[in-house]
Amino acid sequence: MNKPIAAIVGAGRTGFGEFFKREYMSLALEAGQKALDSANMQTEELGAIYGGFFLPEITECQGLSSSSFAEELNINIPITRVEAACASGGLALYNGCLAIQSRRFDKVLVGGVEKLTNTDATSSLSTAMSNYERLYNFTFPDLYASMASRHMHDYGTKKEQLAMVAVKNHKHAKDNEYAQFRNQITIDAVMNSAPVSRPLNLLDCSPISDGAAAIILVKPELAKDYENAVLITGSAYATDSVGLYSRKAASLGERFTSIKVTRLASEEALRMSGRTLKDIDIAEVHDCFTIEEILAMEDMGFCKKGKGGKIVEDSFDGKSSHTVYKTDYGEKIFNCGGGLKADGHPVSATGVRQAVECYEQICGISDHPVDRRLGKRPDYAKIHNIGGSGAAGVVHILEVK
C-alpha cells in the first residue's frame, strides 16, 4: 500500500426516489447530519465542505448554492460547490481529498445532492452534453444508445446481456433499505419494457431521482481515533471533450465503444494506491445505462474491450444473493447496493453514495453485506463515477484500515 490520502470516518445518505414533498436542503441536511453522527463529530469541527450539486441554477433557480448551506447551518467556513454533471459527487470527493492532502484542513465534509423532480429532467440533464448534440435533439439515452448500438455492432454484444446488468442490479438492491427500486425484475421484463432509445429500453436506464449523500474525510493519521475508518489510497480525475463525437480515439468505432476518462482515471488511481485490479473485491461503477456498466468493466481493464457482455452473461446466476463477475482479474462484485439503476441516480449524490456504499461494506456495517457471497468482508473497493457521456471521469480506491 502506498501512503493513504485521507480516511473516511463517517457516512450518511437519504433514501433515493421521487420526493415531491422535500427540498434539496432537507435532503442534504439529513445526509450530512447522519454522516457527522456516524463519525460522532460536530459540525463545528469541519474545516471545509465540498459539495456536488449539478443543477441548482435550473432546479432551484439558485446560484451561489454553496452559501445556502452556510445560511442553514449558521457557519462561515469555506463551502465549495463542485460540478461535473453526473460526476459532481465524485469530483467533490476528489476535491475533499485534495483539501486533506494539502494539509490545509484536518476534517472536511464531502456531500452531493440533487433534486431532479423539480424540473423536466430530460432537458435539464441535456445541459451536460455538447451544444451541438443537444441541438440535434439528442437525449442522454440517445447518446448511450449510440454507444450501445456501436458496441453491439463491433463486438456482438447482445441486448440480453444489457438486460442482465439491470436484473443483477435490481437483485443487489433487494436488501438495500435506501434503494429506489427494490423490486426484482427478469430479463424478459427488461427486454419488453418500453423502448426509450433503441436499443435501450426503460429498464436499461437509471431513474430520475432525488437524494443526498455525505461522508466525513479526515487526515490519515486521525483514522485511528474513529470506530469505523476506511482509507482512500487512490484519487484521480480525467476530462475529455463534452461532445462524444469530438473525442480522440484510435478508431472510429472506439470513439463510441470506449470511454477514455475511465481508463485514464482508473490507471492513475491504481498507480497512486499501489494496488492492482487483482486486489479489488468490490466496485461501484457508473451504470447510468446498462451499457455503461459493460463499458466501465472493459475500460477499467477488468477484461478486454468487447468482452464485457460475455462476462455479464457467463456470470449471470439465479442466486438470491449478490452476483459475482468472473473478470480476468478474479471475482468481483459490481454495484453492491443496486448501482445507479436500482439504488437510484440523484446525479450529484451518486458519486458520494458510491463512497458510502463501499465504506459501509468494508466496515461491515451495510444492511446488504457482500460477505456471504465473497466469503469474507471486502478489503478493497474501486469507485467509478462518470460525467456526461464520458467527458469527466473520477476513480477512487478505498481500502480497509
Added chain:
Amino acid sequence: MIGSNSTSLPKSWRDNLTRYLLSTSECGCGEKSFPPRSICGSCRSKSSLRASANYMKDAELVAGSQHYDYLGNLIAPSFVKINGGTDITIPTRITDAGPEEIEIGVELEPTFRRLGETSQGAIEYATIFRPKKNYKKFEKRDSKNKSEKAGITAYGVSIPTYRIKMGKIAEALGKPAGSLEKGIGFDEKSVPAFDQDSLTMAVDAARNARVYGGIEGEKISVIYVGSESPPYAVKPTAATVAAAIEALPSVRATDTQFACSAAANMIPDALAAAGSNNTLVIGTDNSQAAEGDALDYTVGAGAGALIFGKGDAIAVPVGRSVSHTSDIPDFWRRDGAQYPEHGGRFTGEPAYFEHVISAGKNLMKELKINPDDIDYAVLHQPTGKFPLAAAEELDIDRKKLELGFVAKRTGNTYSACTLIGLANVLDHAKPDENILHIAYGSGATAIGFLWKTTEAIKEKSGIKVEDILREKKYVDYHTYRRSKSGH
C-alpha cells in the same frame, strides 16, 4: 415535433452558418474540427486553419439512436462521418427514415430542416441527413453553347418524400371511396415531413439548382422567394436561403407574395437583373387547409427554383411576359388566420379561367404564334381539371400538358406549381422547342411566358424530377395533418 432548445438568440445566431453549411476547419497539421475552431486543438496554430463547407456532401452513419417524440415522430439523433475526404464525425439527426433505416453504415444525403427553437421562439434550421435516395443524376454541365440572351441556366426542385392518396383523405373524412378523386383530378399529394416547411424546401430546391448548374453561391446577386406560407409572418425567408447557399452578403434577397403567382411574377425582374451574375427565383409552399375543406384534398407541398443568367441558358424567353390582372377575392387568408378561405366554384370562371385564358391568348397574339407552335404547356394546377379546361379554350392539345402536370402526383404546390412542372418539361425537352408557361395567383393575376430551349439543354445536369417523384412513402391522414402543420 419541433422542441425548444432553450438556446439564447445571439448564441443560436452565431452558429447559424455552422449549422447551415456544416462548416468544419482543417489545420495545416491535419487536425479537423466541427464546429470550426479559431485555434487548432492540436498544434495551437491560429494561422494555418482553413474553414470549409460540407453541406452538399454525403455521409455515412457511424452510431445511431432513435426515439419517438410524444406525437409519434421518429427522432433519430445520430453520429455520421462526412464523405469526401473530410474524415470528420459530426452529430446530426436522420430524417425521412423508418426505424429499419437507422443502421450503422447506411449512406446518407444532406437536406435542410427545422431543428428546434430558441428560448424566444426563433426557428433554428440546419442541414441534417436522410437515407440516400436512388437518384440518377444528369451529367455535370460544362456548356460550350453560349447565348447572349438571359435565360434559365439551372433549375431544381424539392418535393417531400411523403405522399397521401386522395382515397385515404376521402376515407378519413367519411366520404364514399372514389367520389372525389375524379372531380379533383389528382392521384395523390405530397406531404412535408414534420421538420419541413416552405423555407427548408426552398433551400433544398435552390441547392439542387445551384449545384447542378455548377453555379457558385457568391455569383447569385438576387434572390426572390415567393410563397403564401412562409414560416414567419415577418422575417424574410430569402435571407435564410441566401445564407444556406453561400450567397451572402452582397445579395439582394426579397420575399414576395401574390398567392400562387408570387414567384412567377418575379421572373421578369430576375431575367432583367441577370447579367454576369446570376439571379434566383424560388416558389415554395407548404400551405395549410382546414380539415375537410376542398383544399384539404388538393394542397401539396414543394418548391421549385430557377436560376437565370447569361451565357449558357438552356431556355430563353421569347418576347416579353404577358400579365392579366384584376381585383377579385377568389381566395385569401386574412392576417392571423390559420387557414385560407376560397369562393368554391367562384374560383373558376371569373378567376382562374378568365385570367389564364386571357394571358395565354394575349401572349400568343403578341408573339404572333398559334397553338401548333407550342410543344409543351405548363399551366397552373389548382385541380387536375382546371388546366385541361383552360388548354381546351386555348386550343392546346392536352398531350402537351402531360409533362408539366406534376400536381397530379404532388397536389397543388401553389407558388412552386408551375416551376416544378416547368422543371419536369425541361428534363425532357430537346433544343429549339417552345414551352408555354402560365402561372396563376388568386386575387388575381395570370402571367404567361414562352420559353424556347437552346442547344445547351442537351447538357443539362442535376436530379431528374421524375426520380424525385418516384422516391416516396405513404402516410395516413392523421400523420399528414400533423406533419403539415409542423408537428
